[in-house]
Amino acid sequence: MTNGEDQTHNNGEGLRGQARRAARRFKGNWLELARFVSIVHERKAFRQWGFPSFESYCSRELKIRQQTAVKLLRSYLFLRKEEPVYLESAGGTAETPDWESVNLLRRAATRRKTDPEDYSRMRDDVLVSALPPPEIKERYDRFLRPPKRDNDEERNKRIRLKRVLASLKNVRQLIGEHDLLPGAGLDPLESFIRRIEERLEEID
Numbered sequence: 001m002t003n004g005e006d007q008t009h010n011n012g013e014g015l016r017g018q019a020r021r022a023a024r025r026f027k028g029n030w031l032e033l034a035r036f037v038s039i040v041h042e043r044k045a046f047r048q049w050g051f052p053s054f055e056s057y058c059s060r061e062l063k064i065r066q067q068t069a070v071k072l073l074r075s076y077l078f079l080r081k082e083e084p085v086y087l088e089s090a091g092g093t094a095e096t097p098d099w100e101s102v103n104l105l106r107r108a109a110t111r112r113k114t115d116p117e118d119y120s121r122m123r124d125d126v127l128v129s130a131l132p133p134p135e136i137k138e139r140y141d142r143f144l145r146p147p148k149r150d151n152d153e154e155r156n157k158r159i160r161l162k163r164v165l166a167s168l169k170n171v172r173q174l175i176g177e178h179d180l181l182p183g184a185g186l187d188p189l190e191s192f193i194r195r196i197e198e199r200l201e202e203i204d
Contacts, residue, residue: 016061019040023063071099071100072099078105082109086127101132101133102127104122104137105127114143118140122139164196172186172189
C-alpha cells in the first residue's frame, strides 16, 4: 500500500469525498478512481455509508455500472500484484493505458496456455505503448478468445452458472434493500458471486 493510500485511510469521510471526485474524473484518470475504489472495497467502507454491497455503492454513489466497477477493481489489483513498479510510476510522463486494455492483459495472464513471449509483447503494447483496446483485441484475439466448446455438457454448465449468478445477485439485492439480515456480513455471498463471474469470464 502506498503512502497516499495510508493517508486516505485516516478519514473515512475524506475517502468518500475523494472517491466521488475521482469518479467525476474517471475518463481522464481511471487509475486514481480504481485506487480509491480498491480502498473502499478492502475496508468495506461502503457499509459505513449505508450501502449493502460494493456493487450498489459503485452504481448509486459513483454512478458507475457494476460490471465496470468490478473490471476496474480487478485491473487495478492485477497491476498492484503483477506490476507494482509500473503502478508506482504511473501518472508521470508516460501515457496511461486504457483500463480495458489492462483488463485484457489481466485475462491473458490467467490463461494457462498463453505463450510467455506473446504475453511479454502484449504487456509492452498495453503498458508501454498504451495501445487502445480494439487494437489489443485484434492483435491478441487468438489467445483472448476462449476455446470453442461444442460439448453439450460444457454449454449446459455455462447456462447453469449464469442462472446461479443471477439468483445470487437477486438474493444480495433483496437482503440489502430490505435489511433482512441486520448486522450480518455479505462477504461469503460476495465471494461466491466473484468466483462465478471469474469462472464465466474464463469460459465465455
